[in-house]
Amino acid sequence: MVxxxxxxxxxxxxxxxxxxxxxxxxxxxDQRDTLGANGTIDVRVHDVGTGLxxxxxxxxxxxxxxxxxxxxxPADTWRRSTTFETTLSVPLGGGEHKIAEGPATIRVxxxxxxxxxxxxxxxxxxEHTLRIDLTPPNLEVLSREHYVNQxxxxxxxxxxxxxxxxxxxxxxxxxxxxxxxxxxxxxIRVAFFAVPHDVGRNATARVVAEDExxxxxxxxxxxxxxxxxxxxxxLRLSTGFLERxxxxxxxxxxxxxxxxxxxxxxxxxxxxxxxxELRIREVTRQSVPRPLWTASFLRQPNAAPSSGFxxxxxxxxxxxxxxxxxxxxxxxxxxxxxxxxxxxxxxxVLAAPxxxxxxxxxxxxxxxxxxxxxxxxxxxxxxDQDVTRGEIVGHxxxxxxxxxDHLHFSIMLYGIHINPxxxxxxxxxxxxxxxxxxxxxxxxxxxxxxxxxxxxxDADREATPPGNDAGEDAPRS
Ligand SMILES: [Zn+2]
Numbered sequence: 051m052v053x054x055x056x057x058x059x060x061x062x063x064x065x066x067x068x069x070x071x072x073x074x075x076x077x078x079x080d081q082r083d084t085l086g087a088n089g090t091i092d093v094r095v096h097d098v099g100t101g102l103x104x105x106x107x108x109x110x111x112x113x114x115x116x117x118x119x120x121x122x123x124p125a126d127t128w129r130r131s132t133t134f135e136t137t138l139s140v141p142l143g144g145g146e147h148k149i150a151e152g153p154a155t156i157r158v159x160x161x162x163x164x165x166x167x168x169x170x171x172x173x174x175x176x177e178h179t180l181r182i183d184l185t186p187p188n189l190e191v192l193s194r195e196h197y198v199n200q201x202x203x204x205x206x207x208x209x210x211x212x213x214x215x216x217x218x219x220x221x222x223x224x225x226x227x228x229x230x231x232x233x234x235x236x237x238i239r240v241a242f243f244a245v246p247h248d249v250g251r252n253a254t255a256r257v258v259a260e261d262e263x264x265x266x267x268x269x270x271x272x273x274x275x276x277x278x279x280x281x282x283x284x285l286r287l288s289t290g291f292l293e294r295x296x297x298x299x300x301x302x303x304x305x306x307x308x309x310x311x312x313x314x315x316x317x318x319x320x321x322x323x324x325x326x327e328l329r330i331r332e333v334t335r336q337s338v339p340r341p342l343w344t345a346s347f348l349r350q351p352n353a354a355p356s357s358g359f360x361x362x363x364x365x366x367x368x369x370x371x372x373x374x375x376x377x378x379x380x381x382x383x384x385x386x387x388x389x390x391x392x393x394x395x396x397x398x399v400l401a402a403p404x405x406x407x408x409x410x411x412x413x414x415x416x417x418x419x420x421x422x423x424x425x426x427x428x429x430x431x432x433x434d435q436d437v438t439r440g441e442i443v444g445h446x447x448x449x450x451x452x453x454x455d456h457l458h459f460s461i462m463l464y465g466i467h468i469n470p471x472x473x474x475x476x477x478x479x480x481x482x483x484x485x486x487x488x489x490x491x492x493x494x495x496x497x498x499x500x501x502x503x504x505x506x507x508d509a510d511r512e513a514t515p516p517g518n519d520a521g522e523d524a525p526r527s
Pocket of ligand 1: 357377379380381457458459
């Protein structure tokens, strides 16, 4: 009797441990609809109870099933596996598997150590359909002869597939996005790119295009970079200046007072400066996808530059260098409270205090080109306002990190400071920008013409007495 009970108890124990009913589960880490040559299929496989015995990922395309990956997991004891959870990762490319482009189905199978596995269905644990796309977008550079000054910019025209989701120019760690839709030929895109002052000598500019599946094509851009020597300038910080500016800037930015003036100054010149640049990147991330500028860029009238673009600044206090920074703009001084005018037509994207820049204005001129005006005593514009070339945006002052009344001016490409001297040079703008943009028929010109024709047609209709058919032959004014 005792023996029977023991046997029965043993069987129940076995049934619970070795005949557990939990089937393994599988989930896709990334639910993608398209998969490219650089893509990976990542699946998390999990089992409670006895644990995993084997797993397999299959891909079916054009009726052919390919096993992409299969794994076996050894038993730990008679009761269970060594593995309860694992992530399977299969790179699609690499030439190991011949996979056709087009629709495909991923299926994931797994078994555990339960005795019930012999009775379970052969259905996959997971099935996901997607599209395999292994071909990177077409790419062709249309513009030639790119001569770029270090710290300056240039414009490139290229042709790529309309389904390219991301394209533009890379150099070093920088990426400058291209803009579609400017030309009647929808495959042509335009991108400004810069050779930022801190990009290494050997960095190569590349035009890149990537599709939704992550397939990337890159062509090196034939650009001749003219190295520039950036001079070093010493800025002497008097105790009077620190006493006046440090508390003022900290208070203006809602920060607590710092009794140690040098410490407060270094916080402003380093941490606040970095934060301000991040904020600039943020407000310049989106740009109007067409040029808003007209003619050349204006230079602040009667203003003498006191500091140039890319100057290495050495900050000296009490005979000791306490900091170094790069000056990424132009300081222009004329008279106190001088009128500050928009260098060109555009849209205001920032009109507010901005840390070291004091009261600042940023204008979007389109295609990633922005201008910045700092240290203003007064701001005369608002965000989202359209301004025209020469319109007053504010008055010079010495708000922020400024030792005297002047304008800090900067031209930026998506928030990266570039040398404004090029933009003040009408001949440079003509050869590098205007003439290149004129080499293909423009889509906005077409839209404007169509608009004008429609307006003319409407005007004709209003002018025509009822009953008279205003057809195609109606005269236009
Ligand atoms: Zn400055």
